[in-house]
Amino acid sequence: MRVTVLAGGVGGARFVRGVRAAMPDADVTVVVNTGDDLWLTGVRLQPDLDSILYALAGVNDTERGWGRADETERVSAELREWGAGWPWFTLGDLDLGTHLARTGWLREGLTPTQIAERLAARWPIGVRLLPMTDAEVDTQVVLADGRRLHFQEWWTRHRARLRAVAFENPGIEFAAPAPGVVAAITGADVVALAPSNPVVSIGPILAVPGVRTALAEAPRVVGVSPIIGGKVVRGMADACLTAIGVPTAADAVARHYGRRAAGGVLDTWFLALEDADLAPALVDEGWDVRVAPLWMNDLEASAELARTVLTV
Amino acid sequence: MRVTVLAGGVGGARFVRGVRAAMPDADVTVVVNTGDDLWLTGVRLQPDLDSILYALAGVNDTERGWGRADETERVSAELREWGAGWPWFTLGDLDLGTHLARTGWLREGLTPTQIAERLAARWPIGVRLLPMTDAEVDTQVVLADGRRLHFQEWWTRHRARLRAVAFENPGIEFAAPAPGVVAAITGADVVALAPSNPVVSIGPILAVPGVRTALAEAPRVVGVSPIIGGKVVRGMADACLTAIGVPTAADAVARHYGRRAAGGVLDTWFLALEDADLAPALVDEGWDVRVAPLWMNDLEASAELARTVLTV
Numbered sequence: 001m002r003v004t005v006l007a008g009g010v011g012g013a014r015f016v017r018g019v020r021a022a023m024p025d026a027d028v029t030v031v032v033n034t035g036d037d038l039w040l041t042g043v044r045l046q047p048d049l050d051s052i053l054y055a056l057a058g059v060n061d062t063e064r065g066w067g068r069a070d071e072t073e074r075v076s077a078e079l080r081e082w083g084a085g086w087p088w089f090t091l092g093d094l095d096l097g098t099h100l101a102r103t104g105w106l107r108e109g110l111t112p113t114q115i116a117e118r119l120a121a122r123w124p125i126g127v128r129l130l131p132m133t134d135a136e137v138d139t140q141v142v143l144a145d146g147r148r149l150h151f152q153e154w155w156t157r158h159r160a161r162l163r164a165v166a167f168e169n170p171g172i173e174f175a176a177p178a179p180g181v182v183a184a185i186t187g188a189d190v191v192a193l194a195p196s197n198p199v200v201s202i203g204p205i206l207a208v209p210g211v212r213t214a215l216a217e218a219p220r221v222v223g224v225s226p227i228i229g230g231k232v233v234r235g236m237a238d239a240c241l242t243a244i245g246v247p248t249a250a251d252a253v254a255r256h257y258g259r260r261a262a263g264g265v266l267d268t269w270f271l272a273l274e275d276a277d278l279a280p281a282l283v284d285e286g287w288d289v290r291v292a293p294l295w296m297n298d299l300e301a302s303a304e305l306a307r308t309v310l311t312v
Numbered sequence: 313m314r315v316t317v318l319a320g321g322v323g324g325a326r327f328v329r330g331v332r333a334a335m336p337d338a339d340v341t342v343v344v345n346t347g348d349d350l351w352l353t354g355v356r357l358q359p360d361l362d363s364i365l366y367a368l369a370g371v372n373d374t375e376r377g378w379g380r381a382d383e384t385e386r387v388s389a390e391l392r393e394w395g396a397g398w399p400w401f402t403l404g405d406l407d408l409g410t411h412l413a414r415t416g417w418l419r420e421g422l423t424p425t426q427i428a429e430r431l432a433a434r435w436p437i438g439v440r441l442l443p444m445t446d447a448e449v450d451t452q453v454v455l456a457d458g459r460r461l462h463f464q465e466w467w468t469r470h471r472a473r474l475r476a477v478a479f480e481n482p483g484i485e486f487a488a489p490a491p492g493v494v495a496a497i498t499g500a501d502v503v504a505l506a507p508s509n510p511v512v513s514i515g516p517i518l519a520v521p522g523v524r525t526a527l528a529e530a531p532r533v534v535g536v537s538p539i540i541g542g543k544v545v546r547g548m549a550d551a552c553l554t555a556i557g558v559p560t561a562a563d564a565v566a567r568h569y570g571r572r573a574a575g576g577v578l579d580t581w582f583l584a585l586e587d588a589d590l591a592p593a594l595v596d597e598g599w600d601v602r603v604a605p606l607w608m609n610d611l612e613a614s615a616e617l618a619r620t621v622l623t624v
Binding site for chain 1: 351352353354355356384386387388389390391393394395396397405406408409410412413415416417418419430431434
């Protein structure tokens with residue numbers, strides 16, 4: 001079975017671990033959001049790709065929820081002393097090794113796609129990781145006061161508290177899907193939208209020219225709600241949804257993605273048990289809605305969810 | 313008193329610490345070799361400038377002789393795991409903080425001169441550090457077999473064991489002295505060539521167009537032999553001298569620099585006590601030669617040497 005998952009960082013990682021556990025023989029490709037990527041002190045960071053890589057490799061910090069396990073911050077402390085970089089943005093030392101390797105390879109002329117393959121080769125992660133595009137199309141946040149920040153500054157420094165009115169990836173209209181992305185989508189038996197942030201994780205992937213067309217040609221596209229019981233599972237996705245006028249509700253996110261039959265991207269939408277009451281209205285609108293336990297508190301739960309979602 | 317020192321890394325640092333201790337009220341500028349500089353995994357390293365900075369700040373590793381004290385190598389170990397960068401070239405974590413700060417500032421558009429000023433502002437080092445040039449003119453080693461290596465690869469990886477026939481700084485003919493370098497030389501009461509590697513530390517400084525002319529206009533230029541008793545004090549400077557056909561001897565190095573009166577750069581040459589027998593021949597050739605204890609084993613000895621050299 002060929003499975004392709006569109007995913008952001010931590011939420012995407014949990015879902016993909018579930019996929020891998022549920023279907024060890026499946027040919028799994030993960031198309032990863034690169035909108036969170038940034039240059040910091042001349043070094044290229046790809047937070048979502050690394051989060052998924054570390055989680056699949058089992059070297060992630062499960063307590064903290066991000067970064068490498070057994071991490072230290074010696075270099076970051078020095079950068080603060082120098083007044084360089086973003087003092088509120090911590091670069092773990094082990095994590096920095098990844099960023100430097102990537103940056104060196106970029107300077108040697110490798111593409112992000114080639115680099116993702118090299119990074120993934122360090123551990124037997126069992127899935128293929130593809131950046132959504134090799135172009136740099138970092139997500140910017142347009143604030144209500146007109147200012148424009150890199151997504152990381154808004155998210156990490158300001159904890160998404162400054163009122164945003166739009167999220168943009170300048171230049172994305174000129175970006176191409178990374179090599180392999182379109183084929184992974186059109187050639188999959190199932191494409192799944194992971195329960196990642198719909199606006200700043202899945203949103204940029206869908207905005208890469210050619211991805212929506214590929215999804216329209218895919219045999220089957222399913223989505224898992226990142227909202228459970230009217231609340232975001234983690235992070236501050238509600239601030240992103242609010243900014244673009246989408247209520248923080250599982251049915252609203254479904255409508256935001258849209259049904260394929262009506263020009264959207266999804267065939268099937270998975271609601272949490274806690275949101276089962278939202279199902280009838282969606283069904284009335286023509287949705288194929290399924291209700292399932294969506295909490296991915298451990299690998300077993302993630303695998304059970306993945307099995308349900310992918311064999312629907 | 314205005315003193316300007318042309319210097320490489322560790323040997324230069326010891327001498328400059330001596331200058332600062334001997335003449336706390338002097339206005340001291342150090343023009344630092346940048347030929348050892350390199351890009352590694354997209355990050356800019358300036359080993360000589362950092363060595364001098366760390367030594368003057370008192371944060372250098374005095375046991376090992378290079379890098380920061382209390383250093384760790386977490387990031388370097390990761391880079392080796394990734395197969396990125398040069399596995400034989402260790403980047404300390406604290407040291408890497410300096411490199412990343414520098415790289416970030418370069419990417420922001422600051423010049424190496426401006427960056428050296430920022431770096432030096434972290435500690436009250438009491439002297440002004442100037443890179444010899446803002447241009448990138450890394451030293452390359454031409455081997456007997458025709459290969460060409462970055463100086464660091466030849467020096468650190470191969471321990472200067474591959475037979476070299478030339479040292480070149482491609483493009484240096486188009487480089488300009490960094491802002492302030494010419495004025496620091498022509499406006500100094502004394503310019504001193506530190507007992508640094510004559511070929512790959514002092515050599516590149518002298519090769520920057522305009523530096524020799526400035527030295528010709530300086531009131532006084534003195535040099536300290538890096539050879540004591542026919543041996544290099546540290547490092548593998550003898551391999552560099554041999555490559556360019558200069559014997560590893562204090563008089564040969566003097567002749568390599570040359571007397572100002574004869575088109576060279578020096579007025580006065582300081583020989584070690586151990587090399588006093590070389591003095592008469594040099595005197596016969598017209599040299600102003602002084603004999604002094606050249607070992608800089610502690611700060612007191614360095615200060616005593618600096619006092620002798622600068623008040624000659």
